[in-house]
Amino acid sequence: MASMNSIRDTFFEECEELLEALAEGLQLMEAGEHDGETVNAVFRAVHSIKGGAGAFALNALVAFAHRFETVLDALRSDKIALTPEVMHVLLRSADHLADQVESAREEREVDAEATAGFLTNLDACLGEIEAPPAPGSAEDEDPCFGFAAVSLDFGPIEVEPAPVAEAPPDPAAPPGYQIRFTPQPALYANGHDPALIFASLADLGALQVTLDASALPDWDGFDPAGSYLSWTLRLATAEPETVLHEIFEFVEGLCTLEIGPAPAETPMDSAPPEAPPADSAAASEHANDHTGDPQAYSMVSPGAEPPPALPDPAEAQALPAGAKPRRDARPAEDDGASGGPKPTLRVDLERVDRLINAVGELIINQAMIEQSILDLSLPTDAEVITHVEDYRLLARDIQEAVMAIRAQPVKPLFQRMSRIVREAAEATGKSARLVTVGEATEVDKTVIERLADPLTHMIRNAVDHGLESREARLAAGKDPEGTIRLQAAHRSGSVFITVRDDGAGLNRARIRDKAVSKGLIPAEAELTDAEIDNLLFMPGFSTAERISNLSGRGVGLDVVKNAVTALGGRVAITSQPGEGTEFIISLPLTLAVMDGMVISVAGQTMVIPIASVIETIRPGPGDLHDMGTSEKLLSIRGRFLPMIDVAQCLGFPLRDSDEAPLLLLVETESQTQCALIVDAVHDQRQVVIKGLESNYGSIPGVSAATVLGDGQIALILDSEALTSNRSFTGHMQGRSFPSSAGVAHV
Template sequence: MMDSMEAIRVTFFQECEEQLAELEAGLVAIEGGTAEPDTVNAVFRSVHSIKGGAGAFQLADLVSFAHGFETVLDEIRSGRLEPRADIMGTMLHAADVLSDLVREARDGTALGIGWREVLADLDAIARHGSVPAEPPPPEADEFGFAPITIRIPTGEPEPMASDPDRLMVEFRPHPTLFARAHDPIPVLRELARLGEARIACDLERLPPLDLLDPEQAYLAWRIELSGVPDTAVRDCFEFLDEDCDLVIGPRSTAGVPPEPEPELALGHLPAARTATAPEPSRPAPSKVSAPSQAAPPPPGAATCGDNAPPPTIRVDLDRLDRLIDLVGELVINQAMLGQRVIEAGVARQPAVATGLDELKLLTREIQESVMAIRAQPVRPLFQRMGRIVREVAAATGKVVRLRTEGEGTEVDKTVVERLADPLTHLIRNAIDHGIETPERRLAAGKPAEGTVRLVAAHRSGRVVIEVSDDGGGIDRSRVRQIAERKGLIPADAQLSDPEVDSLLFLPGFSTTETVSDISGRGVGMDVVKRSIQALGGRLAVASRPGQGSSFGMSLPLTLAVLDGMVVSVADQTLVVPLTAIMETLRPAPGDVRALGPAARVLAIRGGFVPVVDLGEELGFSPAGRAEGAQPVAVLVETSEGACAALLIDSIQDQRQVVIKSLEANYGTIPGIAAATILGNGRVALILDVDALVASSGAPASSSVLSTPLSCSR
């Protein structure tokens, strides 16, 4: 039983992560002015689901805070509260606190969260419609009791229209329902939204005031609904069925007398109405009772009126990694099988050739399907950055808004997980060093509110992520002075603007004079560069004084496989990533020309591009190419927009290869990104095109998201 409950608990916290992501996305959308009913309802369901699961595990702090949060959201979705900027600021802060409380409950650690102060702000919003600058004056009387108003309508209610599908619901809460901070009123409001409703409060068990026990539950409700399916009704009681007596059935069998009874007004509920005569032919009602062994309901389930989400299954990540490894071995063995068939001389037989082609296509389809399982959008990662922006902006006294684009861009799960730290550092750097104070922005003719943009896009088989700001840009003269003072560069060094920008990524470099909680220790940007390089990516910097800066990251979509061109250089087999190749050609004699004592360029269609001889660059043929041998030029473009021509001996094939980490199995080699196993069993090195071209000094475009710099024409 304990193992089962622990598994359910793990599932609950996994669901909480999804609900928190949806919560923050919805709140940001509401803050941006798109307070559509579906968005507000989705936000409410997220908090309600977290509260329901937390109540099942008796997480009192989490339940209490989620209940206060839920109350404010209910006011917003009912239209009684306008989501103004000051209110949404408190709501976003409450979402951060809710996330911390979930993490505290999951890890069993005390984070020292001041959630009660935020809960008091939420309560003030729910009661007064705003966050008070100082505690509101007490409204209770001298005995500490606050008044409530109960309205019991008089007269004959309007009869409900005849409907053969009328349902009668009897709802009697248990004391445990209130002990877990559940509130029946929002449930009754949801039932009223589903269709025409008549709701009556049963006061029969309510004792005299001197005999009332505050820990008991005395009230019950009878709800008559018209035109509402019973499945939608059951969804409304999803988290309450273990803590109440619930009967759902046709009115004729629900046991409610046809005479109208006194009714308790419930906020904005429609006026109560009397049902028509019961129909005897309806089936018996269904009784919802608590199971003998309590288990928490699935926290991610839909509430009232939602369409059921598509069925999903949770798989342990280790199992998925094992599957991907096996698919990689399948790709290698398929290539080996094709090589053996060719060596055996039977590849020309039609049946064998057709079978090999079908096996190749099927293997590729399996590999792509498995990789698609690991692909996930960057949306959750981008949403986490919203909290970083709010925290750093508050700490620096700046007004900053985060704008995101391309949240649906998908990338391998491993890449997404390892991007969190680099993005966090870049966001903090943009706010602390890039965005000016409101006073300086206004003096410069800018709006007081600064903007940080976080953009993701697919480009040439890679994912490109850019963090940019509209701040003051990089003060290159100051960067150079600090680098000289710290001894990072000599005083007479001649540096271009890109070279000055690259100083930001040196260990120990910082433009902040005093150490703070945000910056000043010289740790951060060097971590960003190392993290991106470890993912097989490249980092580009662009900045314009007074207009802002941008940091672009170009990363592989996956760390498992790639499409490559297999080439030969000095009897060695190499793989060039296909996404970097623009075209291949065989240069005519005289097209490759010397430029200076060591450099060479390739003349192509009236322009020139730098030449990188792979044999010489990698040390395979130090004496140069054989006399009379005509090389093949592979025209490539880097993720930063630089172009170059790689000189090789010949092209063997184009195929999909499985990436094997060279650093984990051997070590780091300049110009080599990874390795793979070919069909003949030999190891082939996968080229790092960006590093090879960088050694040639090819020019790059200003931003990895801008139009790439094509080869000179």
């Protein structure tokens, strides 16, 4: 049972990759950038999901995927045209297929009414084309359903063995395997197709397939549900035998399988077998056509000369149902001596997390050893100091390698947002499309998982509130179809996720009036455009006139703010009337380790992320200027920048020294640049981030903590929060509403 559960989990992991490939192919088709192979790839993704689902008796999933692939098959055979209406049905059917996979994984029922609606839409795409019966239907179970049986006598079937051309052995040829493969009837009943398995084997090297039809009965004894064919396969590959077993993994128990070394007397580089007589090929085709797609019984690997009677191998390039996709395959010349696809390894995420924690402790241990060496005051050329420096560099290399294991591209997350745009557009009656940029940007897996919900809120908000109706856009001279642009990029040690719409922009007067009517701000408050924009992040705030499925209940952007803040990130808004609104989320690349600057503030040792620090400054008397009774400005290179006392922001006593302060010039999203007042700068080092949320909750101005080399615990400062909160309290000093109102830059 444990083994079956493991195989089931692997199947659903494969489904995630297949759904990703499906979404990618449909996006290309929607953009008009596809070719015949793109449609084939989309078909194969649905077909593989169907085949794997059949192995676990997921009948509802099999039935829907069967109808879905019928439409795709009609599309790739030019029986129907790819109209906008058909494209819309395909996109929404892919969404429902993903829902069915998720429901099957969680062992819950899918809404039968919704499924029926999608099936009706798929049937409408077929028009007058009659779809084959779904697996398990009455027509499938009774070959004579609705018709009278007619007995035909075609005489005995004779199959001649396929001759194999002899060729001299090549001593440089890779090791080979001989595979004896005999399917059982259950293999076909579950939707598997031997031709697809052979296609995956052909990706590993030169493949020769020989059909054994000796068990095929005459017509009187032929059972359509039976299995009479077997194959002998000879494969020349450098891959280990375990890779072959992976390809047959999802047909285990449904066939008789023998894998062994190829006989020494049979050269693996000999010419492929010729095609059998036409009647044998027809019998093979008839016996294998369990999925509605006739497949040839024999093939050779890409690059080899195919026999004359073989069909185009491109028709059978799909993975076998449930087999592991090999997306990282490269041409042979790129793979060095191996000449085969780059191997991959699935690892439990919990093991990776344990490894990351161990690397974090390793870095702390290195810092402690380094501190102990420094305390000994050894000569700078001491050998032990060199070893400690090597230790530090090695620990950093290990840390970067481990972080790369957890790093994943944001592409799957962005693909999920395409569905959100479609659903929101349907719910609001608007036309919208999603444009994605930077899908290959890599982010820590935890960040991606926890970013899904806030990004969903922002996309829905952009469609519901950002985009105008078709009529309003036409009146404004815009394209009636609105555009949501989703972009990811690395910058300054952080990842920036941008959501931009080309709508009407924020109605700041309406936002301010709503805030006043809800009692969130006093009527006499004077707010800048940025402060009005940030009212959207206040709990309970909504500008919707009526409650709908998407908006109106005051739950949305405040959830975004809380989720992003919990990730150690920030979110900012920019908007231009008539041009649209842009939300910018900045997040750390990883939640485990960072480079920081060790400083002192009010006698306390703290750390500030070095990515935000531009330079350190010891200003002269002429560089400091008073503004009001308590504020100061720094004059630097012809500009005036605000000065913020970190100690004061954190609640420490005010400075009473007349000595010129030490300043850190930092760059933030809200203030662009400002100067933080600190007592001293000690060192720059890599620190391990330890969260405070679970034990101490949220601390304004502090993002996390770390353990230094001497064992001391130091707080990690959030420069963005320090500058935002300080600028807000200073700007609003003396006003009647509290600074915790949340209208400052988030």
